[in-house]
Amino acid sequence: MLEAAITKELRDFTLNLSFTVQPGEILILMGANGSGKSTTLNLIAGLLYPDAGCIRLNGRTLSEPGQGTHIPIEDRRIGYVFQNSAVFPHMTVEENIAFGLRARRLPKAEIADRVCQMIDLMHLSDLTNVCAGNLSGGQKQRVALGRAIAIRPSLLMLDEPFTSLDAESTSTVRNLTRTIVRTCNIPCILVSHQSADSREIGDRVLQLRSGKAVWEGSPQDIPDDEAICRCR
Amino acid sequence: MQPKTRAPSLILIGIVCGLLLVSAFFAGCTSGTTTPAATPPATAAALPAPAAPVATPAPVTVAEPKTTTAPATTATPAPVYTYSEGNVVAYTAASLSGVSPKLAAGFEKMYPGHKVTFNLAGTQALKTQVVNGAYADVFISASNAYTTELTKGGYFETGSVKPLTSNYVIVILPKNNPGTIKSLSDLAKPGLKIAVADKSVPVGAATTSVMANLAKTATLGKAWNTSVYSNIVTYETSEPAVASKVQLGEVDAGIVYESTYSAGKDKYVAIAIPRAVNYLQTYTIGVMKQSTSKGAAADFENFMLSSAGQQILEDYGFRSL
Amino acid sequence: MTSAGRIPEKYRRILSHGAAGLLILIVTLYLVLPVIALFFRTTPELFLASLADPLVISALWLSFSTSTISLAIVILVGTPFAYVHSRSTYPGKVIVDTLIDLPLVLPPAVAGFALLVLYGRMGLLGQYFNMMGISIAFTTLAVIMAQIFVASPFYLRQAKSLFEQFDQSYEHTARTLGASKLRTFLTITIPLTASGLVSGAVMTFGRALGEFGATIMFAGNLPGVTQTMPLAVYVGMESNFNLGLTISILLVIISFVIMITVRLVTRNEAHHA
Numbered sequence A: 001m002l003e004a005a006i007t008k009e010l011r012d013f014t015l016n017l018s019f020t021v022q023p024g025e026i027l028i029l030m031g032a033n034g035s036g037k038s039t040t041l042n043l044i045a046g047l048l049y050p051d052a053g054c055i056r057l058n059g060r061t062l063s064e065p066g067q068g069t070h071i072p073i074e075d076r077r078i079g080y081v082f083q084n085s086a087v088f089p090h091m092t093v094e095e096n097i098a099f100g101l102r103a104r105r106l107p108k109a110e111i112a113d114r115v116c117q118m119i120d121l122m123h124l125s126d127l128t129n130v131c132a133g134n135l136s137g138g139q140k141q142r143v144a145l146g147r148a149i150a151i152r153p154s155l156l157m158l159d160e161p162f163t164s165l166d167a168e169s170t171s172t173v174r175n176l177t178r179t180i181v182r183t184c185n186i187p188c189i190l191v192s193h194q195s196a197d198s199r200e201i202g203d204r205v206l207q208l209r210s211g212k213a214v215w216e217g218s219p220q221d222i223p224d225d226e227a228i229c230r231c232r
Numbered sequence B: 001m002q003p004k005t006r007a008p009s010l011i012l013i014g015i016v017c018g019l020l021l022v023s024a025f026f027a028g029c030t031s032g033t034t035t036p037a038a039t040p041p042a043t044a045a046a047l048p049a050p051a052a053p054v055a056t057p058a059p060v061t062v063a064e065p066k067t068t069t070a071p072a073t074t075a076t077p078a079p080v081y082t083y084s085e086g087n088v089v090a091y092t093a094a095s096l097s098g099v100s101p102k103l104a105a106g107f108e109k110m111y112p113g114h115k116v117t118f119n120l121a122g123t124q125a126l127k128t129q130v131v132n133g134a135y136a137d138v139f140i141s142a143s144n145a146y147t148t149e150l151t152k153g154g155y156f157e158t159g160s161v162k163p164l165t166s167n168y169v170i171v172i173l174p175k176n177n178p179g180t181i182k183s184l185s186d187l188a189k190p191g192l193k194i195a196v197a198d199k200s201v202p203v204g205a206a207t208t209s210v211m212a213n214l215a216k217t218a219t220l221g222k223a224w225n226t227s228v229y230s231n232i233v234t235y236e237t238s239e240p241a242v243a244s245k246v247q248l249g250e251v252d253a254g255i256v257y258e259s260t261y262s263a264g265k266d267k268y269v270a271i272a273i274p275r276a277v278n279y280l281q282t283y284t285i286g287v288m289k290q291s292t293s294k295g296a297a298a299d300f301e302n303f304m305l306s307s308a309g310q311q312i313l314e315d316y317g318f319r320s321l
Numbered sequence C: 001m002t003s004a005g006r007i008p009e010k011y012r013r014i015l016s017h018g019a020a021g022l023l024i025l026i027v028t029l030y031l032v033l034p035v036i037a038l039f040f041r042t043t044p045e046l047f048l049a050s051l052a053d054p055l056v057i058s059a060l061w062l063s064f065s066t067s068t069i070s071l072a073i074v075i076l077v078g079t080p081f082a083y084v085h086s087r088s089t090y091p092g093k094v095i096v097d098t099l100i101d102l103p104l105v106l107p108p109a110v111a112g113f114a115l116l117v118l119y120g121r122m123g124l125l126g127q128y129f130n131m132m133g134i135s136i137a138f139t140t141l142a143v144i145m146a147q148i149f150v151a152s153p154f155y156l157r158q159a160k161s162l163f164e165q166f167d168q169s170y171e172h173t174a175r176t177l178g179a180s181k182l183r184t185f186l187t188i189t190i191p192l193t194a195s196g197l198v199s200g201a202v203m204t205f206g207r208a209l210g211e212f213g214a215t216i217m218f219a220g221n222l223p224g225v226t227q228t229m230p231l232a233v234y235v236g237m238e239s240n241f242n243l244g245l246t247i248s249i250l251l252v253i254i255s256f257v258i259m260i261t262v263r264l265v266t267r268n269e270a271h272h273a
Helices: A037-045 A093-103 A108-121 A137-150 A167-184 A195-201 A225-230 B003-030 B100-110 B123-131 B144-152 B184-188 B202-215 B221-231 B239-247 B258-263 B294-305 B307-315 C009-040 C044-051 C054-087 C093-105 C108-119 C126-131 C140-165 C168-176 C181-209 C213-218 C229-239 C241-272
Strands: A002-009 A014-021 A026-031 A052-057 A060-064 A078-081 A155-159 A188-191 A204-209 A212-217 B087-093 B115-121 B138-141 B162-167 B169-174 B194-197 B232-236 B253-257 B268-271 B281-287
Touching: A002 A037, A014 A037, A014 A212, A026 A037, A026 A167, A026 A195, A037 A078, A037 A155, A037 A188, A078 A137, A078 C168, A093 A108, A093 A137, A108 A137, A137 A155, A137 A167, A155 A167, A167 A188, A167 A195, B087 B123, B087 B294, B100 B115, B100 B294, B100 B307, B115 B123, B123 B138, B123 B144, B138 B144, B138 B294, B144 B281, B162 B294, B162 B307, B169 B202, B169 B239, B169 B258, B184 B221, B194 B202, B194 B239, B202 B221, B202 B239, B202 B253, B202 B281, B221 B232, B232 B239, B239 B253, B239 B258, B239 B268, B253 B258, B281 B294, B294 B307, C009 C241, C044 C054, C044 C241, C054 C093, C054 C140, C054 C181, C054 C229, C054 C241, C093 C140, C108 C126, C108 C140, C108 C213, C140 C181, C140 C213, C168 C181, C181 C241, C213 C229, C229 C241
Parallel strands: A026 A188, A026 A204, A078 A155, A155 A188, B087 B115, B087 B138, B194 B232, B194 B253
Antiparallel strands: A002 A014, A002 A052, A052 A060, A204 A212, B138 B281, B162 B281, B169 B253, B169 B268
16 A cells, blocks of 8 residues: 655646545546646656655655655666667567566576566567567557566556557556456556546546645546646 | 668778778889988988087188187178178077077177077978078078088088087086086086986987097096986987986986087086097088078178177187187 | 749759759768878788887787776766766756866867876876886886777766766656666666767777877887877978878778677667667
8 A cells, every 4th residue: 555645846846746546546647737647656656755744655654754764766676668669679578578587686586487477468469589679669668667666566556557558458458457456456557648548547646736636526527628738 | 770881881981991001101112212312311210310510610611710809890892782681590509408598689780670580490400401491591500510511512602601519518416416426537426317308319429429529538438428417317309308308307417518618607617528538519601592682691600709709708708719 | 833944854863863862972981091091002911021020019919908097988988977977967067067078179189198198207196106106207107097088978978968868767666666776777777878988998099099199198108008009100201201191091991890790789779679
């Protein structure tokens, strides 16, 4: 379970949020550009430092400025999929997925095992030794997802993962995401401004405006989301 | 990305460049004789050419008889040029750097309305420039070997090459004498740092000569010679460069011309080298055949050889001939 | 606009292609002809005979060993420096940024003089080294120091700009996957900036190899110790023309070979990526 209470002074406004995400639950973070969605993810991941508040994952404090606690990024066990997938273009699909496992110095046999699992799960079997730089957008996102899950994270975060994908790839990756989250029973935060994402796989929606939560509820009840998304 | 178009074009570039290089080499094969008199044929054997000149003035054209004691108020020859040709470009040995401003002033005083511009560098560098087409009206050389070379190459106006002045070689030390050198034999002390000029520079060739002479004396000898050579840390490319390393205190001793010491007594301490083993460097001056201001050039040569010019040189420590 | 008053399409294309071709030819010839002229001045026999000369061999060896060491130091120290500099903001960063470029605008002789006045035995710092018995001026170390001083900006500017423009999401991803800062730097950042870094390194090596003014001022000219190839060329030009010519040609050939090799190698890497 993720418990996040974050305060951070940003250039245009102060980010002030408090929410929880249950295991197996997908929280959709919505809001206009610049409302603080990506910043929230970065704060949870440890790429940014909050000014105040407390972030706890499965009871373990990741970040608490008041107490001077800040667990380094690499020790947080969070899977993070970026908008542009950020697959390492100089490595093959296999090497990408194995990256986090090798970083943790897991035994070779186990690495091979998990990588195989991921490749099957993400339907990447015929691309195993292809250079990741040569893949299509949808294939890259599947690699990014497989790579993030391979490390058995306690939390999965995705930042606008479907923006540059076509409808078919979007559907595939969406379904994979939901399957993984439910099966591994981990909390998941998905940043998006497409209402289809909320409807298809969201369990709960949180709307942000200028760093504050302005609405929280279930996907069916999203109030006039188009108007809110268009405003700046 | 587009691997297909890269490899063939790269190979093409490589082939073209390779062909260029190969053809240039073969061209060199066949055109080996087309180089002008510039390349000294004597050194074609590709060995480092020791320039060690003989310790006597080379046989140049007879100097005008002049009296060095006569006052400088004798009538000067009338200028033989038109006003517009009053600028002289003088390629001058670097050891005259210090005295050149005075020479320029003296020339302008004697021939009002003219200017001289000095191009100061090691005589070897100046010779290379001239031989490769640089323009000069007058050439002042610190080495008979280079003067002979240029004369043979037909660069001088016939009959214009005259001995100008001379200079002995001396050892200078920084003012505070960090190496505590008191005599020539001290130069062999282990751990000393000595600066000399490269043998291609006239004073460098003179140094080689002097060292050879000193090695033959009873007091110093071959072992001394070897030790001194192992103390040399740099072969500079001009005489003033040697002096400046000494002045900075970065070396314990340097071998330069006496004129440099005379002009800078406040900067250095000196150890004289006995005349018997010393090397008298003779400077020559000549008007260039290519000069377009021959009149002004001749006037400059007159000035330099006149008692006024010679006095200025003497005041700076050069020895009149 | 009617087509009557304009040059027909066919001829315009020929004209523009011709102009472009002429431009390329002019630039290429300007760069290549002086080099070719060197080859025309000697014969292969003379060239090969000169190669055996001990002066040539010692200058060759000295130049290559010092330039390689200088390059190694610049890369080992400069890469982390450029990375840290590009990723952090600290007071005075602008000044440091400008100082990196300083050796580029300083005449080499001035650089050499400055090094001498600092590290020479009478120098600001050099005097203390001298008291401890360490001489710097007139040694091979001085050659390396002079080379590093004048050539490092080429690498530092390139590395700095590469790291600044590098997409940090790669690094962030690697960190979240569990890689430490060092591991991320070595396995992600460096491989993806490698070809740019290599081209910076090639320029640095070339500059170090060709360094003359600072070397002769600070290190002096002593065969086997400080007489690098450019110094040997300069001195050789006056006393032994063929020697000078031989060394010049050697420099050209070797530099060309290095550059082509590096281009080919990095092109293959770019394919792989």
